Amino acid sequence: MKFDGLDASQTASAVAKGELSAVDVVTASLQRIKRLEPQLNALITVMEHEALERAALVDLKVASGGDPGPLAGVPVIVKDNMCTHGVRTSCGSRMLEKWVPPYDASVVGYLQCAGAVIIGKSNMDEFAMGSSTEHSAFGPTSNPIDTSRVPGGSSGGSAASVAAGYVPLALGSDTGGSIRQPAAFCGVHGLKPTYGLVSRWGLVAFASSLDQIGPFARSVADIALAMDVIAVPDPRDPTCSRGERPSFRNLAESPDLKGMRIGVVREFLGDSLHPDLRQAISEAESFLASSGCGIVDISLADSASFGLPCYYIIAPAEASSNLARFDGVRYGHREDAENLVCQYTRTRATGFGEEVKRRILTGTFALSSGYYDAYYLTALKARKKISDEFERAFSSADIILMPATPSLPFRKGELMDDPISMYMSDVFTLPVNLAGLPGMTVYAGLNAEGLPLSVQIVAPRWEDSRLINCAAVLEQHFGRPSSAMGGVY
Amino acid sequence: MTRAFETVIGLEVHVQLATETKLFCSCPTSYIGKEPNSMVCPVCLGLPGTLPSLNGRAVELGITAALAMGCSINRNSRFHRKNYFYPDLPKAFQISQYDLPLAVCGSIPIFIGGRKKIIGITRLHLEEDAGKLVHGSSDGRLSGTSFSLVDYNRAGIPLAEIVSEPDLSSPEEAREYVLAIRRLVRYLGVSDGDMESGSLRVDANISQKCTDGRWGNRVEIKNLNSVRAMERALEHETVRQRDILSGGGAVKQETRHWDDVAGSTRPTRGKEEAHDYRYFPEPDLPAIVVCDPMVRRLEEGIPELPWAKRERFEMEWGLDPMDSTALSERLDVAEFLEGVVAAGADSGISANWVRTDIMRILKETGLKADELPFTPEALGDLLVKISKGVLSNTAAKDVLEQMYRKGLDVAAAMNAAGVDPGGISEGTLEGVIRKVLEANPVEAGLILSGEDPSGKKKKFLQGLVMREIRGQSPVQDVASMMDKVMGEMKKPNGSSV
Ligand SMILES: [Zn+2]
Numbered sequence: 007m008k009f010d011g012l013d014a015s016q017t018a019s020a021v022a023k024g025e026l027s028a029v030d031v032v033t034a035s036l037q038r039i040k041r042l043e044p045q046l047n048a049l050i051t052v053m054e055h056e057a058l059e060r061a062a063l064v065d066l067k068v069a070s071g072g073d074p075g076p077l078a079g080v081p082v083i084v085k086d087n088m089c090t091h092g093v094r095t096s097c098g099s100r101m102l103e104k105w106v107p108p109y110d111a112s113v114v115g116y117l118q119c120a121g122a123v124i125i126g127k128s129n130m131d132e133f134a135m136g137s138s139t140e141h142s143a144f145g146p147t148s149n150p151i152d153t154s155r156v157p158g159g160s161s162g163g164s165a166a167s168v169a170a171g172y173v174p175l176a177l178g179s180d181t182g183g184s185i186r187q188p189a190a191f192c193g194v195h196g197l198k199p200t201y202g203l204v205s206r207w208g209l210v211a212f213a214s215s216l217d218q219i220g221p222f223a224r225s226v227a228d229i230a231l232a233m234d235v236i237a238v239p240d241p242r243d244p245t246c247s248r249g250e251r252p253s254f255r256n257l258a259e260s261p262d263l264k265g266m267r268i269g270v271v272r273e274f275l276g277d278s279l280h281p282d283l284r285q286a287i288s289e290a291e292s293f294l295a296s297s298g299c300g301i302v303d304i305s306l307a308d309s310a311s312f313g314l315p316c317y318y319i320i321a322p323a324e325a326s327s328n329l330a331r332f333d334g335v336r337y338g339h340r341e342d343a344e345n346l347v348c349q350y351t352r353t354r355a356t357g358f359g360e361e362v363k364r365r366i367l368t369g370t371f372a373l374s375s376g377y378y379d380a381y382y383l384t385a386l387k388a389r390k391k392i393s394d395e396f397e398r399a400f401s402s403a404d405i406i407l408m409p410a411t412p413s414l415p416f417r418k419g420e421l422m423d424d425p426i427s428m429y430m431s432d433v434f435t436l437p438v439n440l441a442g443l444p445g446m447t448v449y450a451g452l453n454a455e456g457l458p459l460s461v462q463i464v465a466p467r468w469e470d471s472r473l474i475n476c477a478a479v480l481e482q483h484f485g486r487p488s489s490a491m492g493g494v495y
Numbered sequence: 496m497t498r499a500f501e502t503v504i505g506l507e508v509h510v511q512l513a514t515e516t517k518l519f520c521s522c523p524t525s526y527i528g529k530e531p532n533s534m535v536c537p538v539c540l541g542l543p544g545t546l547p548s549l550n551g552r553a554v555e556l557g558i559t560a561a562l563a564m565g566c567s568i569n570r571n572s573r574f575h576r577k578n579y580f581y582p583d584l585p586k587a588f589q590i591s592q593y594d595l596p597l598a599v600c601g602s603i604p605i606f607i608g609g610r611k612k613i614i615g616i617t618r619l620h621l622e623e624d625a626g627k628l629v630h631g632s633s634d635g636r637l638s639g640t641s642f643s644l645v646d647y648n649r650a651g652i653p654l655a656e657i658v659s660e661p662d663l664s665s666p667e668e669a670r671e672y673v674l675a676i677r678r679l680v681r682y683l684g685v686s687d688g689d690m691e692s693g694s695l696r697v698d699a700n701i702s703q704k705c706t707d708g709r710w711g712n713r714v715e716i717k718n719l720n721s722v723r724a725m726e727r728a729l730e731h732e733t734v735r736q737r738d739i740l741s742g743g744g745a746v747k748q749e750t751r752h753w754d755d756v757a758g759s760t761r762p763t764r765g766k767e768e769a770h771d772y773r774y775f776p777e778p779d780l781p782a783i784v785v786c787d788p789m790v791r792r793l794e795e796g797i798p799e800l801p802w803a804k805r806e807r808f809e810m811e812w813g814l815d816p817m818d819s820t821a822l823s824e825r826l827d828v829a830e831f832l833e834g835v836v837a838a839g840a841d842s843g844i845s846a847n848w849v850r851t852d853i854m855r856i857l858k859e860t861g862l863k864a865d866e867l868p869f870t871p872e873a874l875g876d877l878l879v880k881i882s883k884g885v886l887s888n889t890a891a892k893d894v895l896e897q898m899y900r901k902g903l904d905v906a907a908a909m910n911a912a913g914v915d916p917g918g919i920s921e922g923t924l925e926g927v928i929r930k931v932l933e934a935n936p937v938e939a940g941l942i943l944s945g946e947d948p949s950g951k952k953k954k955f956l957q958g959l960v961m962r963e964i965r966g967q968s969p970v971q972d973v974a975s976m977m978d979k980v981m982g983e984m985k986k987p988n989g990s991s992v
Contacts, residue, residue, distance in 0.1 A: 089544045102543070109537055111544060210543040215778035243546050244780055324778055327576050330587030331541050335645070346643075350580055373578070373773035382775060 012495065014080045014174040014228040015255075018121065021079035024068055028061035028079030032123050035081040038494045039126065039172050045153055048166040050086045050144045051094055051127040057081065060123045067121075075121030077235060082117055083167045083176040086127035087134055088219070089208040090114055097210050098130040098142040098160075101332045101339045101357035111208025112243070113177060113219050113236045120235040125173060128163030132359045133329060134184055134212040136160050137431045140422055141361045148418070150490040151193055151458060155415040158188030158431075161222070165192040168222045171493010175232055176222045181212045182317050183410075183435025185220045186462060189447040191415035193458025193487050195477060196222045197229050198435075200467050201442035202247045205240030211328040213321040214245075216439040224487045224495070226478045229446075230258035233470065252471045261478035268294050269304035269403025274434060283409050286450040286459040290407060293483040294476070302403050308395045309437035312388040317436040318429060319372045319385035325362075326369030332357060364425065393441040400466045405476050409434050410447040410462035434462060444470040448477045449487040458487070499706040500740065502733050504669050504699060505617075505661035508676050509654045510686040511624070511694040512556045518623045518653035519547030519590065527692055531646035539651035541585030546779050553621060553653040554597070554783060556685045559793050560655060561598030561619045563683055563800055568598045570785050574621075574777040579770050582645050583626040593774045596620035597655075597783065603679065604802045605671040609816055614672055615660030624652040655685070661700065666729035670722050673697055678801045682826040690721055697725050703736045703746070711740050712748035716760055719753055728753040732760055804829050812842035821850055828854070831864035831871045838875020841882055848878060852892065856899050868902035876905050887966030890914050919967045921976065927963045928973075928980050931956055943981060953977070 012020065020026040036054055043049060067074045084090070087097045089107035091114075096102045114124060131141040139147040139162025147162045149155040150170035157166040161178025165188035168176045178185040180198035189196025197220045204219045211217060221232035233254040240246045270291055275284050295301050334340030334353030341352035358366070372381035399406060411431055421428040438445035443464055450459040461480070465472040489495055514524055520538035538545045558568055575593035601616035626647040657676060663669045677688040677695055688695045697719045703711040716732060719725040731753075736746050751760035799807075801823045808819040808829075823829050828849065835845040853874070857864060864871075877894055880886040886894070890912065897908035919927075932939045938952045947953055953974075960973050 087544075095543070097543070105543070107537075107542065107544065109542075109544075207546055208544040211779075213778075242548065244548055245546075245778075323775060327578050327588050327773070327775070330578060330580065331543070331585065333580060333582075333587060335582045336540065336585065337542070346582065370773065373775055375771045375773075378773075378775075 012174070013225045014077060014223065015231050017080050017174060017495075018074075018076055018078045018231075021064065021121075022068060022074050026079065028064035028068075028123065029058060031079050032057050032061040032081050032125060034494050035125055035173055038170075042150075042170055042172070042491060046148050046150060046166055046170055047145050048129055048147050048157070048163040048170065048172065049083065049126040050096055050098065050129050050142075050163070053090075053093055053124060053126055056093065057123050057125040060118070064121050064123065075119065076231060077117065077175075078121035080122050080175060081125040081173045082122045083126045083128050083164055083173050084111075084114060084117075084124055085130050085134075085161050085164050085176075085178045087130060087179055087210040087212075088114055088127075088177065089210070090124065090127065093127065095127065095210065096144070097134070098132045098144060099358065099362070100143040102210075103143065103339060105338050107208070109208060112205035112240045114208065116236050116238060117177075122175075122235070126167070128161070128167055128176060128178075130163055131160035131184075132362050133210070133325070134160040134179055134181055134217075135325070135361050135365050137183070137187055137428050138416070138418075138421065139163060139166075139188070140418065141359055143359060146418060149192060149415050151456065152415070155417050156191065158191030158411075158415060160184040160188075161196075162188045162191075164222050165189050165194060165196065168192070168194045168224060168495075169487070169490050171489030171491065171495045174223060174495040175228055177219055177232075177236070178222055179209055179212075179217055179219050180435075180439065181216045181218075181321060182439050183432035185222065186410045186435045186445055186447040187432055189222055189449075190410040190458065190460035190462075193449055193452070193460075193490070194222050194224050195226060195229050195447060195449055195487070196220065197233065197446040197470070197473065198438065198444065199233065199237060199470050200444040201439070202245050203237045203251070203444070203468070203470060205236075205238075205243040205246045207240055207242040207246075211324075213324040214328060215324060216317075216321060218439070224449075224489065226448075226474060226481045227255070227258045229477070230254035230474045233474070237470070247468075249468070254471055254474050257471050257474045258478045261475045263294065263476060263479050264298035265300070266294075266298075266404045266472075266476070267300045267302050267402065269302050269399055269406045271306050271406060271408045272303050273305060273307065273310055274408045278412055279409055280413050282414065282453040282457075282459055283411070286461055287407060287409060289483070290448075290450060290461045290480055293480065294407070297479050304399045304403050304406065306395055306399060306406075306408075306437065308388075308391045309440075313392060313437040313440065314429060314433055316385045316388040316392065317432075317440060318368065319381050320389060320440070322365040322369030323372045323382050323385075324369065326366045326373065329358075329362070329366055361425070389440045392437050396437075396441045396443060396464075396466075404465070405472055406464040408462050408464065410460045411435070414453070414457045414459075438464050443467055444473055446473040446477055448480045448484070450480070450484045500737050501704045501706075502664055502666075502701065502729075503661045503704050504663035504665075504701045504729060506659045506663065506669060506672060506700070507698045508657045508659075508673065509696040510560075510657065510676070510680050510688060512553050512653040512655055513684060513686050514550055514552045514556065514653055516550055516552075517651035518550050518553050518621070519651055522651065524652055526648035526652070529648055531644070532648060534648040535650065539585065540647055541587075547590060547777075549780060549783070550653060554785070555789075555793060556653075556683075557597045557619060557621050557655045558785065558790065559683050559797060560657070560680060560685045561601060562790070562794050563679055563797055564601035564603050564616050564619070564657075566598035566601030566616060566619060568785055568790055569595055571595065571782050572597050572620075572785070573782045574780045575774045576777050578773040581625070582643065583628050583647075583650070585626065585647060585650055589623060589625065590777055590780070591622035592620035603672070603675050605668060605675050606802075606805075606816075606820070607668055607671060612662075612668065614662045614668075614675075617658040617660055619655055619657050622654050622656060624649050624654050626650040661702075666726040666733070669699065669729055670726050673722055673725065675801075678824060682798060682801055699725060699729060701729055701732050701736070703733070703740055705740065711736050711746040714746060714748065714760075715750045716753055717750060717763070718755075720755065724753060724755050727755075727758065728760060731758065735760070798826060798830075801826075801829075808846075812836070812846065814842070814846050818846050818850060821854075822846060825864070827864035828857070831867075834871025835875045835878065838872040838879070840875040840878035844878050844881065845875070848874065852895060867899065869898040869904070873898060873905050884969030884972065886914070887961065887969065890966040893965075914965060914967055919964050924960075924964065924968055924973065924976050925980060928960055928977050931959045931963065932980065932984075935959070939981070939984075943985060
């Protein structure tokens, strides 16, 4: 049996039956990485040695008749802000260039328990701040569909890895769109779960109240499979729900949307949206209607007006506090100096990149006495308004359909000197984080130039399964993404 | 120009909560004397990706202390981040409470010269401790040092900060307040309240109110490492502030550092106090939700409080304030005393014994009263025997010694002490008296001839008898038996002297 073109579930079942060896699967994946990395730079660390060792363990388990798990032998890439025991976790920053955590992120443990083989750590915008994976101390990642373009960000390395067929499955983190926007740019599916559904333990925090880990894949079935593995209660994360989770995989297998009301956000479909993406929305709308859904118009005026400014106060405010620990005293980058204050300032001035410094300064300012009420407190009120607005919208709709990004993947360097336009690329995704809702980018085919199109679907809190259900239906229409550059997976 | 001043003091007391593990991780809290950085984990080191998990026991202890001070418990309170850079603070923020503390609005009584004064408690909140810095410079300060070492064993230790109203009007009241807080947290088992080891720390705010209605600015004093240091610092600061105000100057609002060796306060460096802590709600921790059943359960576990015990000891048992204060200082001692009295012993005798003999034993052994090898009931039995005249005080002390050194029960201890559990028989007593009289013919003769009007000789002889019988008969029995024997001697047919 050959594994070209298999998805994660097919690979796992072939490995479990002994039709494929995990070592062969991982070796093929590593070969592809070696061949394409010079063009893509999607990975910061390739875990060749660890991956082959673990793959051998999976094969041993299969040989001894044990249950190798639902992801047996499946190579997986995780974003380099998720801690891996004994393997450098850099967050794309000079600050943690050599930092090796003494523990695994919970999701890393869950993946390994399920038989997955972590094969590499993906490139990202430094500390997940950015929308293009150009703000990385390890150089930019290229979009596998068109290497002159960015893969989106901040989880651009994970999205590119899946799109390029390094692996069938990768994890990213999404604070304001960092899974959904790169998924859209690279032409794969990407899910940001409800805040509190997936443990954040071991995820290096950017903005704690917004961060959430989620999967990238080239099939809805694989997204569902990944969710079954990573979306489990975790006492190590006090914000992680103790509640029961549905079987996402079962939902993906037999999707049914009959009677579902799809809310379409008309104000998001104006001139600022690329016409091809507008076309993708209307195609999705018609197909869902023909699949038995009702279509309703909804308004998200508050999200449209306050979302971006609200996000760019709350996220930097939390980041300014979360990133304060990088002071050179205990670990990571340090610039020795004649006294403590100089050591702090030089360490942080040289360890952080421009975008990170910009956000730390913004956040520090927003929390400062005299400005707290005007900025942070006002942003909290706006956040409440956005949540309330979504809640109202969900009284007339079961799923919201809207764009994931306003534009198609832009060219490398195009927005590097224009942070505001860069921020604008998350305008449709970040309100979803502010409200703590699940949101998913679903692949919607390619345009005439061969660039990927997408739609975003959003559900009420804890209704992530509804997104899986809806995405599986949309996949029947738009088809599965195929790996760019002729990938293994 | 002379003006009168009133001193106004408010205290912030930090007590280390007596939990097994730290506030947000499962590292042990017993860091005293341990190898530096041996009691740490990724959480309390603030490593990237780690998250805090709240220790429920710390919340319970905080609520218990707050309830004992009559505070109202916030049913929804939350943590904030207090942001500042310092090498002893691993995350560069301290998880503390800000606008919604665990509890607010309580009070605690203090006693000054027999007068009771109620001191208001503004709030009680939970927070984590920082690590400890050891500086390489000769004066142990951070400035001018070539290197510093940091030990994070203390980082993440749970603290309750208890903030008083500015109700204290003298260093003496401040002392009584701190002692009252310490006594209370020890009673409740909330903290060991040990200032020397840093389990109880005090910062003081002090200002002067002038009789003409004007106020001097408030000064915060830090580095108060003992009750004595706090008193001295407040005395010093009172004089310093009054001198400034009397001279027409203004007290600068600032934080001052107490120098125990110099016996004075000095300003801390300006940079260290120019903090904007940028408090904001801790996003990694959900609100602390306290439900009524939990409050009721904790309330039920609160023992009678020290000030209530003290008052009851005075009202019910007639103890003087010195005794009642001393005996209510420690819960184990107070409860031991109550056990002794409950066993039927006289409260006055019991108080006396507990305050002297039991306290001595506890001091010698370092034990708590409930760890003694004998029960309060056993001591009660013993003291009943004194009251009944079965045992003298002296003999009882020998018996107690046996009970404590050998862990014997009363009967066995009496045996071991050579004390007849049934007392001395009349025959034996009579024999001893006769022996004593024979051995002291001069005194006996004087008594018999009526030449001992003050009874001194008689007392002397009785004392000899008591020594002989090891105090196993009540003194009145000895006296009456001696009278009887001497009466017989007076008779013409009695044996001659
Ligand atoms: Zn710890």
